[in-house]
Amino acid sequence: MASTMANGGDPMVKVNDVLVSGGVEDVYGEDSASADQPITPWTISVASGYSLMRDPRHNKGLAFTEKERDAHYLRGLLPPAILSQELQEKKLMNNLRQYKVPLQRYMAMMDLQERNERLFYKLLIDNVEELLPVVYTPTVGEACQKYGSIFKRPQGLYISLKEKGKVREVLKNWPERSIQVIVVTDGERILGLGDLGCQCLPVTIDVGTNNEKLLNDEFYIGLRQKRATGQEYAELLEEFMTAVKENYGEKVLVQFEDFANHNAFDLLSKYSPTHLVFNDDIQGTASVVLGGLIASLKLLGGNLADHTFLFLGAGEAGTGIAELIALEMSKQTKAPVEETRKKIWLVDSKGLIVSSRKDSLQHFKKPWAHEHEPVTGLLDAVKSIKPTVLIGTSGVGRSFTKEVVEAMASFNEKPLIFALSNPTSQSECTAEEAYTWSEGRAIFASGSPFDPVEYNGKVFVPGQGNNAYIFPGFGLGLIMSGTIRVHDDLLLAASEALAAQVTEENYEKGLIYPPFSNIRKISANIAAKVAAKAYELGLASRLPRPKDLVQYAESCMYSPVYRTYR
Structure with missing residues (x-):
């Protein structure tokens, strides 16, 4: 992807x-105009007539006005009807909903992007919850394969x-x-x-x-x-x-x-x-999961340090999440990170990562090799460690079995279960399985989207620990502050900002993430917190610091609204 x-x-x-956030500076002036402020539709050379209609960045289809059709040699190249962008959007959404196969929707969206870029993003922004599973996981996996x-x-x-x-x-x-x-x-x-x-x-x-x-x-x-x-x-x-x-x-x-x-x-x-570098699989995944964990404490009680974490999967996602949790615990408790790591256990393909295996471990697994007798399977590890939080980053579908979930539920009033592997077929368990096997007591989040589940007359809404919560706002925060290096404290700031946007209404539904329909607002708040931390740490180079960072972040975001061409 x-x-x-x-x-x-x-x-x-x-x-x-x-990513639905935009750039900080505008080189050509194209995005600096408001919808009613005319601009000229060119970047390097003048676009007009047939070439203008074939330029996805400037094409508006049937939304070109009578005046624009005359000024840019479009007369006769379009049918006489003039449609607003909103009406174009309504028509396209009606068309997309006719497709029963997700990959067909994906291809239709890509076709739209290739002919009318602004309409593509308007569709996506206004219908993000419906279309994100089309252009993102799970459909994107099939698109990549084919x-x-x-x-x-x-x-x-x-x-x-x-x-x-x-x-x-x-x-x-x-x-x-x-x-x-x-x-x-x-x-x-x-x-x-x-x-x-x-x-x-x-x-x-x-x-x-x-x-x-x-x-x-x-x-x-x-x-x-x-x-x-x-x-x-x-x-x-x-x-x-x-x-x-x-x-x-x-x-x-x-x-x-x-x-x-x-x-x-x-x-x-x-x-x-x-360089200014960021790994989404290591750091982005870690930040979004930590955000969900911080938010879940409102439902679970206690602090992060009061909980014990067990991971299935010790690759870049698993170890990245584990390290960020340890850093946040260290920040909260003032204990050394070497100490807070001991609350976190990882299981890989050979079993529980323990100190007796240290010599044969890859370097990124060694910090997680704690003192414990060898344990080969996940179920035995769950029974032995008795974690309050179970996190799957294994890429192995259905590895959170009925026995594993029931074991988690046997010693936790509210077991917290993250089945993060994508796409849906690789998820460690489904939302329905987590709620059913825990008798409706689990707090569940996944990497791929799952529909709400009804169990014993109650509807549970699963959360989605989706990296798209983090990387738009995180990237925008770095750019708008002129940050030149990524620091772990910036990732912690992003996690805390995400958790802060979960409302009481969300919690009542069992959600530990805010709804994706608010992703622009979420991204602006994350960007502001990341930028504020960058300024605090002396990493920012864009001076002076804007007075209102949230407002500044919103002003930097891309607007998909059509421009009026003179």
């Missing part, structure tokens, strides 16, 4: 992971081993010059689906794929070779990171997305001291 690059006037677009077959038009940048030695020149081929965010992937670990090579949308670093099905697929669009590793891989990534900073400056945010564990941790560790 990688992404396009974001310029100053455009939304920070993750083609599938939807991308070679449904590929029509490139929407971003592909950098393969063929471009080694020429990456800086390749970046210059991108039409925008003021780039603020780059979301990049090498496609090796897409959701819980594994290596999807070049099929996870740009910006893609294509070093090949080890997926035999793709290598034998006549429609595959990437390099047909096994994945490059070692020095060849490292040199291409180094060239990319160097070229990014040379082309776009010190403040460009590089968001790593869906890299496999063995590269994700190394890349984050290597480039954090020299």
